[in-house]
Structures are given as structure tokens and as C-alpha cells.
Amino acid sequence: MSLVPKPGKPVRGSTTGRPVMAALDLLGRRWALRLIWELRDGSIGARDLRQRCDGMSSSVLYDRLKELGEAGLVEKDDEGGYRLSEIGSALGAAILPLIRWSSDWDASQNRH
Amino acid sequence: MSLVPKPGKPVRGSTTGRPVMAALDLLGRRWALRLIWELRDGSIGARDLRQRCDGMSSSVLYDRLKELGEAGLVEKDDEGGYRLSEIGSALGAAILPLIRWSSDWDASQNRH
DNA sequence: ACATTGCGTTTCGATATTCGAAACGATAGG
DNA sequence: CCTATCGTTTCGAATATCGAAACGCAATGT
DSSP: OOOOTTHHHHHTTTTOOOOHHHHHHHTTTTTHHHHHTTTTTOOHHHHHHHHHHHOHHHHHHHHHHHHHHHHHSSSEESSEEEEOOHHHHHHHHTTTHHHHHHHHHHHHHOOO | OOOOOTTTTTTTTBBBBBBHHHHHHTTTTHHHHHHHHHTSSOOBOHHHHHHHHOOOHHHHHHHHHHHHTTSEEEEEEETSSSSHHHHHHHHHHHHHHHHHHHHHHHHHHSOO
């Protein structure tokens, strides 16, 4: 796993440290957005989480969980499961427009 | 370049064809979200676009432009520059909450 | 005590993606 | 012509991801 993007720090593809650049780096990694999306319904174990993500490879799952953890978006609950932190939940809400957009995209590509 | 995600078609990490899955695949590729973000201000040439993205590698730039083009999000103008399509602009708007969220993230990580 | 099951996690070789620099062809101006 | 600039392609090297197997551990049943 390479360097974990944090707002205020230089990241892959940007030396400015602007939060948006760190966010685009962190969330532009494979499965990152998907993990946030699949965590939207609350705590879940690692193996179940992997199932929900169509069997994504376990190594990448743990890389992402570690990254999202260090970035403060995901945390472990008392029973060892994973869940969104407060700021992570806010991100979950922030990608809702993206989800809604995907329906419009669908409609624009395949006339219904 | 591998298969380009389209809503209604199976994609990497999901066989359901749900638009949101295609979107997460397409936008979860390196530089994809960043390109949409950097195109928000209108038409721009390939070389300038590459500059704005902190010198991302040209090969990936053209891979992404081709993907986003086939996905209907980016198009070329009369002078050969690149710009967001109508649905692409809608995506640009849909990621605004993400941009705003990144400020909150910054605040939550580095107390101000 | 012992095997079994299910879990979180790590490892590692194979594959795919990205990087980065160089080059190509076209076009416009001096 | 020559030079400069642009859009684009190429290709070997570096990095990220995949996928299956395995490890350690706790709970459960025999």
C-alpha cells in the first residue's frame, strides 16, 4: 500500500495539499467509492463486506480499509466489524447525488 | 484500455448492470474524477488539460478521454478541444457535494 | 481433549493498470 | 525550409490489483 492521502498533505497528482485533491486521490482508487457505498447501511464484517463487493480481492479490501481508516472515514466497532465514521457518513451522503446522476446517465445512454 | 463501463452492462466488480455500479467502475479509475473536475470550466486542449492534472501521464490521459468519450461524458469541440457533454456537466454538478465534503474532511482531520 | 466451522487477516505469484519519457505526424509562422 | 506547438501513440519500467491459498483464533459440537 502506498501513501495514504490526507487533506493538507501533498498526494499523488497534486502537491498543493488542497483537500479536494487528496479526496480525489483517495476516492479515485479502485473499490474506494464502492466500499463507502456498501458501508452505508451500518456495521458489517470483513467477509460479508467482501461478498457485497462481488468478491473483490481480500488484499485490496484490507489495503482500502487501512487507507480509509487512516483517513478517518472508516472505523471498527466493538465486535470487530467495520462502519463509517461520522465524517465517513457525511461522505456517504455526499455521493448520493452521484448515485442519482447514474440513473440520468443510464437514461441518456439507453433510451427508455 | 480495457472494457468501458456503460450503464446497463456488466462491469468490473458487478454483473448486475445497475447504473451505479457502472458509474463506480468508470469513475473509480485513476484520474477519472479529476478529469471531470478539471473540465468544469469549459473547453480545453489536451496538453493544457494534462498540465492542470499535474502532468498526469499522456497515455492514461488518452485512455480516460476515450473511456469518458465512449461513456458519453466528454466530447470534442469544433477546434479539437475537450469539454463535458450535457450529461457530463450534470456529473460535474453531482460531484460538487463531494468537493464541499472535502473541506469538512479537512476540518475534521486538522483542527483549525 | 479433539476436530470442525467461521471469522479476520496476511502472503505471494500472476495479471492489469499506470507511469514517464520519447517520439510521430500535422499545422501554423517566421 | 526551419522552428514551435499541438494532438496523439508507443513502449519499457514501476506500481496496483487480482485470486487463491494459508495462518491464527475463537466458538461450537463430539
